[in-house]
Amino acid sequence: MCDGMSAFRGLLLLLLLSGFVAFHELEALKITRLSVPRWIENGTLESVTLDCEYSLTDKDNRLVVKWFFNDDPKPIYQWIPELGSRLVSEKLQGRIDMNFSVTPSSKFTEFRNLRILKPTSQLSGKYSCHVASFNGIDTAEGEMTVYAPAKLLRFNYTKTKSDRAKFSCEVGHVYPVPDISVYKISPGESEPTIITDGVAKVSDQDDSYRVLVTYEVKDSELKPDGATRFECLILFPGTDYKRYSSITYYPGGAARTVANVQYFGDQSPSGSQSISTYLGMIFLNVALVFGGTNRFENHVMPCN
Numbered sequence: 001m002c003d004g005m006s007a008f009r010g011l012l013l014l015l016l017l018s019g020f021v022a023f024h025e026l027e028a029l030k031i032t033r034l035s036v037p038r039w040i041e042n043g044t045l046e047s048v049t050l051d052c053e054y055s056l057t058d059k060d061n062r063l064v065v066k067w068f069f070n071d072d073p074k075p076i077y078q079w080i081p082e083l084g085s086r087l088v089s090e091k092l093q094g095r096i097d098m099n100f101s102v103t104p105s106s107k108f109t110e111f112r113n114l115r116i117l118k119p120t121s122q123l124s125g126k127y128s129c130h131v132a133s134f135n136g137i138d139t140a141e142g143e144m145t146v147y148a149p150a151k152l153l154r155f156n157y158t159k160t161k162s163d164r165a166k167f168s169c170e171v172g173h174v175y176p177v178p179d180i181s182v183y184k185i186s187p188g189e190s191e192p193t194i195i196t197d198g199v200a201k202v203s204d205q206d207d208s209y210r211v212l213v214t215y216e217v218k219d220s221e222l223k224p225d226g227a228t229r230f231e232c233l234i235l236f237p238g239t240d241y242k243r244y245s246s247i248t249y250y251p252g253g254a255a256r257t258v259a260n261v262q263y264f265g266d267q268s269p270s271g272s273q274s275i276s277t278y279l280g281m282i283f284l285n286v287a288l289v290f291g292g293t294n295r296f297e298n299h300v301m302p303c304n
């Protein structure tokens, strides 16, 4: 009897408590949606808008909205509606559109978002929205990467000895470091085999990266008759961005170098904001015979 009673009391208390918690959750200041685009292409957008939606009650006075970038403890943007005060960090001075406001909006939502003008790769990183009032506090964060397509893809090999060759695949002026894979397709086959013993080296190149993958191929590992095709593929997972280069290799034969070079990018002199146009692609196939200066193939084919 007594046990039953205390169990009943316990249940009642639990019900009361959960009701209290639910009530509080309903009332507390809360971020309901954070919108930070995961991937955007460098140099293609006039602006990108990061938004942070929250639910408020009339208890939420002294509202402060802040945006943070990466692990910088100082906000890049801060808005206090009741004071009509908006601050942009030095780092983003001139990069934020201060005229832009949320529509429809209220006095407490108008300037909650961050509109970044002409987003570039340096603005890749973690963005956190931080909303606080006298009544509550909430935070949310999202990652944005402003990727820059490679400006160069150079794939070549040099026959270093009569029975082996050294391959290099170089990607230039790219951000961030892309996924880069090298494959081999044996004569008469269509399925590529991934080459796993390539060595990748990453170096800084202005505000971007240069990535060089090298590997050695021994003729004894290849099918002796016919051409083996080698491929180098770069991509950013999560985007449609993908580029590749391929080269044909015959075992044996004379010492030689074969190169396939592609340049990408906007080379228009006016430099206007053409949307990542891919204006020129130059193929260069060079075969050199050691001991001579006989360059017997050299095509330049500008496309588009």
Ligand SMILES: *[C@@H]1O[C@H](CO)[C@@H](O)[C@H](O)[C@H]1NC(C)=O
Residues within 6 Å of the ligand: 042, 043, 120, 121, 148, 149, 173, 174, 175, 207, 208
């Ligand atoms: C990004 O775009 C800007 C403006 O178009 C350009 O100046 C910059 O070099 C680009 N960054 C990279 C990493 O390609």
Ligand SMILES: *[C@@H]1O[C@H](CO)[C@@H](O)[C@H](O)[C@H]1NC(C)=O
Residues within 6 Å of the ligand: 096, 097, 098, 099
């Ligand atoms: C914001 O408005 C001011 C004054 O109207 C104007 O000078 C400025 O260019 C505008 N900025 C943007 C990014 O539109």
Ligand SMILES: *[C@@H]1O[C@H](CO)[C@@H](O)[C@H](O)[C@H]1NC(C)=O
Residues within 6 Å of the ligand: 154, 155, 156, 157, 168, 169, 170, 212, 257, 259
């Ligand atoms: C082959 O590519 C590597 C890396 O891009 C480069 O350093 C080298 O000069 C190239 N060799 C030839 C002959 O094109």
